[in-house]
Amino acid sequence: MTVKDVIAPSADDLRQDILRHLTFTMGKDADHASVYDWRMALSFAIRDRIVEPWFAATKQTWEQGRKRVYYLSMEFLIGRILEDAAINLGLRAAAREAIEGMGQSWSAVVEDEPDAALGNGGLGRLAACYMESMATLGCPGYGYGIRYEHGLFKQRFEGGRQVEAPEDWLKQRHPWEFERPEAAYEIGFKGAVEMRAGKAVWIPSETVLAEAFDMPVIGWKGRWANTLRLWSAKPTTMFDLARFNHGDYAAAAEPEALARTLSRVLYPDDTTYQGKELRLKQEYFLTAAALHDIIRRHLAGGYRLEDLPAHVAIQMNDTHPAIAGPELVRILVDLYGMSFEQAIEIAVKCLGYTNHTLLPEALERWACYLMGSVLPRHMQIIEQIDAWHLKTNPNRPHYVGVVKHQEVRMGELAFITAHKVNGVSALHTKLIKQNLFPELDTLHPGRIVNQTNGITPRRWLRMSNPALSRLITETIGEGWEADLDKLRALEPHVEDPGFRDDFADAKRRNKDALANWIAREQGIKIDPAAMFDVQIKRIHEYKRQLLNILQTIAQWHEIRENPQADYQPRVKIFGGKAAPGYQTAKEIIRLINDVATVVNADPLVGDRLRIVYPANYNVSMAERLIPAADLSEQISTAGKEASGTGNMKFALNGALTIGTLDGANVEIREEVGAENFFLFGLTASEVMERRKDPEHARHAILQSQALQDVLQMIAEGRFSPDEPTRYHGLVHNMWHSDYFLCASDFEAYRAAQVEVDRAFADPERWWRMAALNTARMGFFSSDRAIQGYMTEIWGTESAL
Ligand code: 26V
Numbered sequence: 001m002t003v004k005d006v007i008a009p010s011a012d013d014l015r016q017d018i019l020r021h022l023t024f025t026m027g028k029d030a031d032h033a034s035v036y037d038w039r040m041a042l043s044f045a046i047r048d049r050i051v052e053p054w055f056a057a058t059k060q061t062w063e064q065g066r067k068r069v070y071y072l073s074m075e076f077l078i079g080r081i082l083e084d085a086a087i088n089l090g091l092r093a094a095a096r097e098a099i100e101g102m103g104q105s106w107s108a109v110v111e112d113e114p115d116a117a118l119g120n121g122g123l124g125r126l127a128a129c130y131m132e133s134m135a136t137l138g139c140p141g142y143g144y145g146i147r148y149e150h151g152l153f154k155q156r157f158e159g160g161r162q163v164e165a166p167e168d169w170l171k172q173r174h175p176w177e178f179e180r181p182e183a184a185y186e187i188g189f190k191g192a193v194e195m196r197a198g199k200a201v202w203i204p205s206e207t208v209l210a211e212a213f214d215m216p217v218i219g220w221k222g223r224w225a226n227t228l229r230l231w232s233a234k235p236t237t238m239f240d241l242a243r244f245n246h247g248d249y250a251a252a253a254e255p256e257a258l259a260r261t262l263s264r265v266l267y268p269d270d271t272t273y274q275g276k277e278l279r280l281k282q283e284y285f286l287t288a289a290a291l292h293d294i295i296r297r298h299l300a301g302g303y304r305l306e307d308l309p310a311h312v313a314i315q316m317n318d319t320h321p322a323i324a325g326p327e328l329v330r331i332l333v334d335l336y337g338m339s340f341e342q343a344i345e346i347a348v349k350c351l352g353y354t355n356h357t358l359l360p361e362a363l364e365r366w367a368c369y370l371m372g373s374v375l376p377r378h379m380q381i382i383e384q385i386d387a388w389h390l391k392t393n394p395n396r397p398h399y400v401g402v403v404k405h406q407e408v409r410m411g412e413l414a415f416i417t418a419h420k421v422n423g424v425s426a427l428h429t430k431l432i433k434q435n436l437f438p439e440l441d442t443l444h445p446g447r448i449v450n451q452t453n454g455i456t457p458r459r460w461l462r463m464s465n466p467a468l469s470r471l472i473t474e475t476i477g478e479g480w481e482a483d484l485d486k487l488r489a490l491e492p493h494v495e496d497p498g499f500r501d502d503f504a505d506a507k508r509r510n511k512d513a514l515a516n517w518i519a520r521e522q523g524i525k526i527d528p529a530a531m532f533d534v535q536i537k538r539i540h541e542y543k544r545q546l547l548n549i550l551q552t553i554a555q556w557h558e559i560r561e562n563p564q565a566d567y568q569p570r571v572k573i574f575g576g577k578a579a580p581g582y583q584t585a586k587e588i589i590r591l592i593n594d595v596a597t598v599v600n601a602d603p604l605v606g607d608r609l610r611i612v613y614p615a616n617y618n619v620s621m622a623e624r625l626i627p628a629a630d631l632s633e634q635i636s637t638a639g640k641e642a643s644g645t646g647n648m649k650f651a652l653n654g655a656l657t658i659g660t661l662d663g664a665n666v667e668i669r670e671e672v673g674a675e676n677f678f679l680f681g682l683t684a685s686e687v688m689e690r691r692k693d694p695e696h697a698r699h700a701i702l703q704s705q706a707l708q709d710v711l712q713m714i715a716e717g718r719f720s721p722d723e724p725t726r727y728h729g730l731v732h733n734m735w736h737s738d739y740f741l742c743a744s745d746f747e748a749y750r751a752a753q754v755e756v757d758r759a760f761a762d763p764e765r766w767w768r769m770a771a772l773n774t775a776r777m778g779f780f781s782s783d784r785a786i787q788g789y790m791t792e793i794w795g796t797e798s799a800l
Contacts, residue, residue, distance in 0.1 A: 071315050080620055146286050147213050156616065160594050467506035527569055540585060544740055560605070651672060
């Protein structure tokens with residue numbers, strides 16, 4: 001088979017394949033099969049149809065000697081795979097018919113699959129969207145990551161408080177991976193560096209084996225497939241039998257213990273950087289295994305190491321794999337005898353670095369003693385790279401550099417070892433130049449470029465919103481899934497009342513489904529005619545879930561004070577996890593749940609205001625919530641959210657945004673039109689100005705009677721009657737610090753919410769705005785983003 005459109009099988013073909021796998025792979029007959037058995041049988045039947053295009057793509061890349069892209073990321077937040085694969089292969093309809101024809105529920109089978117949650121949030125989900133777009137565009141490449149045994153923790157609430165439990169996605173069989181025991185590399189840690197005949201030789205004192213597990217990533221219409229290769233740690237020596245026989249049982253199992261912990265668990269804190277040795281080991285484990293694999297493949301192709309940049313582009317997803325520069329230099333110099341100057345030149349040509357955050361507390365810095373002990377040879381090379389950079393840039397200011405104050409700064413290291421450094425939205429890229437790396441930008445003009453984030457329309461519209469997808473196809477025809485700018489053709493239809501009704505109907509169907517799910521899962525009845533106002537993302541102070549709940553309290557207070565007035569019924573929906581050690585974020589979660597308890601039980605309010613916070617927000621929950629949302633909350637303090645990608649998913653699905661001028665909100669507003677976006681709040685430069693007033697919080701609170709009332713109610717224990725002092729710390733912080741300026745933006749936010757109500761009260765206006773959002777979001781396809789990386793950073797072309 002060559003690379004071409006796959007031919008969709010009939011439901012009958014698929015039925016036979018499913019039954020064959022049920023019998024021979026699962027060892028069950030149809031009468032005794034569980035949902036799990038059906039899910040596995042269906043997964044294998046679909047997987048069978050990926051293998052051929054996957055082989056064909058790999059073969060073609062070899063034969064044509066194409067340049068490959070290697071996307072190195074500590075996180076891939078994939079979600080469920082089965083339905084997405086079925087969609088891209090064009091066989092969802094047939095698969096559904098086959099499954100239902102055998103008396104099984106499609107949704108039950110599909111929803112039996114656990115999320116692959118190998119990521120924390122935006123950065124990991126972006127990596128997953130980019131893998132899918134690379135496959136869709138026929139960009140030959142590999143993703144490299146870690147096969148964590150436990151993905152992101154599960155969240156539940158007890159008395160409104162977040163409680164974490166370990167996630168265990170691999171306890172069942174994982175039908176989408178292929179173990180590759182032959183692709184394994186020894187990875188070293190610690191030990192010493194010896195000089196032998198003028199050459200540095202690193203003798204590690206600990207080693208583990210990195211073993212590959214491959215997952216195929218199939219693109220739209222199955223025309224191309226790439227590989228996501230995840231590394232699992234195995235002990236190099238199973239067991240020290242001599243020690244065991246001496247009765248030293250724990251020591252005998254030491255190598256096994258180290259290996260088992262290495263790829264055991266994803267670090268759940270994406271907000272504050274902590275210099276943990278295990279985390280550094282994980283980062284090196286991923287990077288070293290990937291680089292060995294890249295070099296092996298390059299040499300197997302018969303190419304010279306000098307020509308690496310012509311065949312290999314390596315993208316570092318944030319600084320987590322930034323040890324790639326030193327590791328590549330080490331391989332070229334220590335193992336292949338190249339000169340340092342030539343090695344660093346090759347490394348820079350191969351490497352690209354994407355920055356995803358400006359928050360100082362999230363920027364990685366490793367203590368030199370830790371780096372020197374875990375990776376002694378790399379520490380030497382880092383110093384050498386730093387010295388080389390200073391020598392080749394004599395104008396470099398004394399305070400700039402990789403190694404400063406006994407720390408290795410990974411951002412600076414990634415910057416100087418990469419030929420391109422990119423931000424993830426226009427505003428973020430501007431701030432990288434102005435605030436994060438101004439001196440390095442001056443020394444290397446043109447190195448910093450922008451690639452605004454994108455999302456895959458296959459998962460985030462076609463798969464998760466069948467009602468709207470159907471309407472779009474009926475209205476403008478096929479093909480928009482792989483050419484999202486085609487949605488512009490919807491624009492003239494927006495003036496057609498019939499089309500607007502259909503658009504509203506599609507939304508209503510999704511809202512009905514969500515209301516049923518919430519009734520089932522939460523036991524809360526919500527009115528599907530109410531406005532669904534949604535904020536879903538990790539809980540963080542800069543994202544300002546606090547601002548949202550403060551405004552919600554103000555709204556509740558207003559309804560109680562003036563119950564006769566006309567209000568637009570609203571359901572406030574929250575979703576998101578806090579890092580387990582992030583106390584303030586956990587306090588915000590508890591406050592939201594406490595307020596929900598009081599408001600939802602208030603007979604005076606009734607259907608006019610409801611608050612729901614389903615626990616354990618994840619990719620699959622996003623797929624339910626986003627298609628049903630009317631209003632998208634994107635209210636971060638300006639200058640703090642690098643881009644956001646949830647903001648894009650909502651707008652594409654016809655939710656209107658209430659938001660600040662932050663991250664990609666700026667560009668979304670430009671695309672959809674200022675009149676179709678509810679803007680409020682200080683700009684990034686106004687935020688910086690405002691912080692110069694040490695009393696900004698107090699001043700802002702004194703300007704707002706509503707906010708004073710809200711803070712008063714919280715302080716009095718209205719939402720924590722069993723413990724009135726519960727939120728004293730939070731209220732005190734609002735008055736005396738409020739670093740993220742909830743108080744300063746409060747009145748503007750409230751006014752914008754009044755505007756939202758006014759628009760919602762006018763359905764003709766609302767649905768025109770909503771449909772225009774969908775029609776104008778084409779720019780935010782991850783296909784556009786990947787095309788940008790290919791031409792401006794990677795220098796690769798589509799193989800299709
Ligand atoms: C930092 C750390 C520190 C060490 C422990 C584990 C860990 C994990 C992640 C991070 C950095 C997270 C940065 C991040 O997720 N940034 C988000 O990237 C999205 C994709 O570009 C973007 O849309 C969001 O605005 C940005 O917050």
